[in-house]
Amino acid sequence: MALLDLRDVRKTYHLGEVDLPVLKGVTLAIEKGELVALMGASGSGKSTLMNILGCLDHPTSGEYWLDGREISGASTDERAMLRNDLIGFVFQNFNLLTRTSALDNVTMPLNYARVALHETAMRARAEKLLRLVGLEERMDHHPSQLSGGQQQRVAIARALVNQPRLLLADEPTGNLDSRTTEEILQMFRRLNETEGLTVILVTHDPNVADHAKRVIRIRDGLIEDQNAAVAAQLDWP
Amino acid sequence: MKSYRIMATALRALRRNIMRAALTTLGIVIGVAAVIAMMEIGRGSSLAIQRTIATMGANNVLIFPGNAAAAGVSFGAGSILTLTPSDAEAIVADCPSVAAAAPIVRARTQLVYGNRNWVPNTINGTTPSYLDVRDWKASEGVAFTDHDVRNASKVCMVGQTIVRELFNGESPVGREVRLQNVTFKIVGVLAGKGANMMGQDQDDIVIAPWTTLKYRVTGSSATTAANQGTTVVASSSLPSQVYPNAQLSLYSTPSSVQQADTPAPVRFANIDQIVVAARSAELIAPAMDEITSLLRERHHLKPDAPEDFIIRDLTEITKTMSSTSELMTKLLLIVAMISLVVGGVGIMNIMLVSVTERTREIGLRMAVGAQASDILRQFLAEAVVLCLIGGSVGILLGRATSLIVSLTLHWPTATSLGAIIAAVAVSAGVGVIFGYYPAWKASRLDPIEALRYE
Numbered sequence: 001m002a003l004l005d006l007r008d009v010r011k012t013y014h015l016g017e018v019d020l021p022v023l024k025g026v027t028l029a030i031e032k033g034e035l036v037a038l039m040g041a042s043g044s045g046k047s048t049l050m051n052i053l054g055c056l057d058h059p060t061s062g063e064y065w066l067d068g069r070e071i072s073g074a075s076t077d078e079r080a081m082l083r084n085d086l087i088g089f090v091f092q093n094f095n096l097l098t099r100t101s102a103l104d105n106v107t108m109p110l111n112y113a114r115v116a117l118h119e120t121a122m123r124a125r126a127e128k129l130l131r132l133v134g135l136e137e138r139m140d141h142h143p144s145q146l147s148g149g150q151q152q153r154v155a156i157a158r159a160l161v162n163q164p165r166l167l168l169a170d171e172p173t174g175n176l177d178s179r180t181t182e183e184i185l186q187m188f189r190r191l192n193e194t195e196g197l198t199v200i201l202v203t204h205d206p207n208v209a210d211h212a213k214r215v216i217r218i219r220d221g222l223i224e225d226q227n228a229a230v231a232a233q234l235d236w237p
Numbered sequence: 238m239k240s241y242r243i244m245a246t247a248l249r250a251l252r253r254n255i256m257r258a259a260l261t262t263l264g265i266v267i268g269v270a271a272v273i274a275m276m277e278i279g280r281g282s283s284l285a286i287q288r289t290i291a292t293m294g295a296n297n298v299l300i301f302p303g304n305a306a307a308a309g310v311s312f313g314a315g316s317i318l319t320l321t322p323s324d325a326e327a328i329v330a331d332c333p334s335v336a337a338a339a340p341i342v343r344a345r346t347q348l349v350y351g352n353r354n355w356v357p358n359t360i361n362g363t364t365p366s367y368l369d370v371r372d373w374k375a376s377e378g379v380a381f382t383d384h385d386v387r388n389a390s391k392v393c394m395v396g397q398t399i400v401r402e403l404f405n406g407e408s409p410v411g412r413e414v415r416l417q418n419v420t421f422k423i424v425g426v427l428a429g430k431g432a433n434m435m436g437q438d439q440d441d442i443v444i445a446p447w448t449t450l451k452y453r454v455t456g457s458s459a460t461t462a463a464n465q466g467t468t469v470v471a472s473s474s475l476p477s478q479v480y481p482n483a484q485l486s487l488y489s490t491p492s493s494v495q496q497a498d499t500p501a502p503v504r505f506a507n508i509d510q511i512v513v514a515a516r517s518a519e520l521i522a523p524a525m526d527e528i529t530s531l532l533r534e535r536h537h538l539k540p541d542a543p544e545d546f547i548i549r550d551l552t553e554i555t556k557t558m559s560s561t562s563e564l565m566t567k568l569l570l571i572v573a574m575i576s577l578v579v580g581g582v583g584i585m586n587i588m589l590v591s592v593t594e595r596t597r598e599i600g601l602r603m604a605v606g607a608q609a610s611d612i613l614r615q616f617l618a619e620a621v622v623l624c625l626i627g628g629s630v631g632i633l634l635g636r637a638t639s640l641i642v643s644l645t646l647h648w649p650t651a652t653s654l655g656a657i658i659a660a661v662a663v664s665a666g667v668g669v670i671f672g673y674y675p676a677w678k679a680s681r682l683d684p685i686e687a688l689r690y691e
Contacts, residue, residue, distance in 0.1 A: 051685050054604075056604065056684050056685050057685060076608075076609065077608045077609065077610075080603065080606050080607060080608045080609075081606065081608070083604060083605065083606045084605060084606020085606070089604050089605065091601075091688065095597060095600075095601045095688065097253075097598060097601075098253065099253040099254070100249065100253060104249065108602070108605065109605035109606055111242050111246060112602070112605065112606040112607045112608070112611055113606070116239060116242075158605070162605075162606070
């Protein structure tokens with residue numbers, strides 16, 4: 001069974017009297033271990049789909065199966081728990097806590113875990129992840145003392161700290177220069193290949209999408225194209 | 238999320254913006270400091286006022302002998318002789334609400350010094366406790382002692398009016414005055430008290446040991462004095478003391494019938510009044526109950542028998558006193574509440590700003606799995622921590638202020654544990670009450686909106 005399975009998902013916003021359908025029946029399956037790019041122009045429903053995939057929002061109708069559970073009807077608190085258990089988020093603007101060390105930033109989600117870890121275990125796990133993203137020298141640095149790429153790497157470590165099934169990256173390279181973009185994307189690929197992590201890159205940048213093994217294009221609230229392979233994949237080193 | 242984690246998170250969040258946290262908590266610091274300082278200074282002043290009123294006799298309870306009645310005719314208060322000096326001693330010893338008690342024997346006679354004479358308003362025979370009961374000090378010289386009372390020494394203290402009338406304001410200490418041909422040596426002068434509430438001059442007074450006044454001045458009789466002397470002589474020359482080893486008895490011991498037939502001369506030791514000082518104004522009523530039951534027992538009164546003494550308090554003065562202190566307390570409470578509410582509103586203000594400013598952080602925390610209740614508790618914890626820190630600093634500051642005031646201005650202050658406990662409780666309460674709305678607002682945020690917030 002697919003890790004993530006959307007069946008005829010619709011989302012309609014109500015703006016006063018007017019109904020505004022944003023997703024008009026999305027059917028989509030993503031297997032465990034995939035590296036997927038979700039592409040679409042602004043206003044295409046890309047962000048709404050991402051919010052639903054990330055359990056931040058619930059669909060108006062349709063089914064959403066995540067890790068073998070149907071969760072389209074989950075309550076706010078249940079969704080919070082699902083996010084904590086299953087999903088790691090990476091944002092365009094990093095969203096790190098200011099004046100807080102990289103280490104504390106990474107351990108932060110563990111505070112909300114259902115199974116509370118001991119302080120030392122939390123620390124050990126965060127240190128391991130910071131080492132994984134190559135920041136073992138900067139664990140005590142505050143975000144303001146880190147470059148954009150380093151900040152995004154802290155954010156990736158934070159997304160991984162709960163050992164999620166799914167890493168959801170929303171324009172992860174939107175605020176980075178081309179060289180760091182390459183670094184971060186390499187990191188996603190490495191995580192995907194060595195750890196078997198399922199990654200969804202939400203982007204409008206074709207260069208970023210080129211790194212994915214599969215590109216899903218959304219347009220006007222509908223999946224336009226979900227080709228299994230990308231030409232660029234052949235060029236991977 | 239465990240409570241210590243919530244606390245740790247709250248502390249970390251506050252540390253991230255230490256300056257703002259400090260400024261926010263300043264409202265509570267000042268509020269609590271004001272409460273503590275006001276309470277301590279106020280309680281000090283209130284105690285000082287109460288002490289002043291107490292010198293007017295607010296704590297005093299007066300006991301008079303009862304009235305005799307025969308065939309339906311009452312002879313008025315004091316017409317039976319029921320109170321004794323040992324009653325006064327027993328009251329001090331056995332009544333826990335009583336601070337001091339003094340027996341009083343009254344006299345009214347002429348006081349002569351040299352070629353001058355004067356009839357004092359009050360001549361009281363009493364014990365040194367009288368000065369404690371009336372909260373009266375010697376302005377010059379010393380008070381007579383218990384020893385003087387036992388020996389019926391011919392010593393006395395005089396009030397300011399006597400000094401003026403008989404001595405032209407010169408120091409009378411060491412001089413001798415006569416009361417009905419008995420010569421008294423003046424050992425001390427009482428401090429000025431002025432007129433009492435009835436306009437009676439309280440400084441027009443002579444006090445002397447009650448034994449002296451009773452047995453040498455008012456009730457002097459040769460037989461009692463002589464008997465006193467012979468008893469002493471006889472007791473020191475008992476055969477057993479003269480001949481310690483001899484077992485002989487010079488006189489046969491009288492039988493109980495003989496003893497009853499020839500009673501030893503009784504020395505009447507009835508007194509006119511006992512004045513009692515309760516430990517505080519609140520303890521007047523318990524003191525009166527204790528004294529009543531003690532005296533009933535001592536006077537062997539049957540449960541249904543009427544009392545053979547009259548006990549009174551100075552209700553009017555006592556009421557003044559309790560209403561004064563009540564007013565002070567209420568005033569202080571209002572001032573305290575206002576400053577704490579102001580501090581609380583300050584906290585709410587800053588917490589609301591903080592929620593807006595940290596919208597993205599809240600969104601992030603929710604995105605990584607914080608539930609609404611986690612966010613609510615975190616912000617509530619921040620507010621409470623702020624208030625508690627403010628409260629602790631405020632207590633120190635308040636105590637320091639009252640200390641400085643008492644050291645520099647010499648105002649009386651009194652430590653008030655109640656105020657400290659109340660201040661801590663109220664500051665935590667203010668934290669919860671004024672922190673709740675911002676925290677609730679934060680927990681209601683939509684993570685999608687919050688993450689997008691600029």
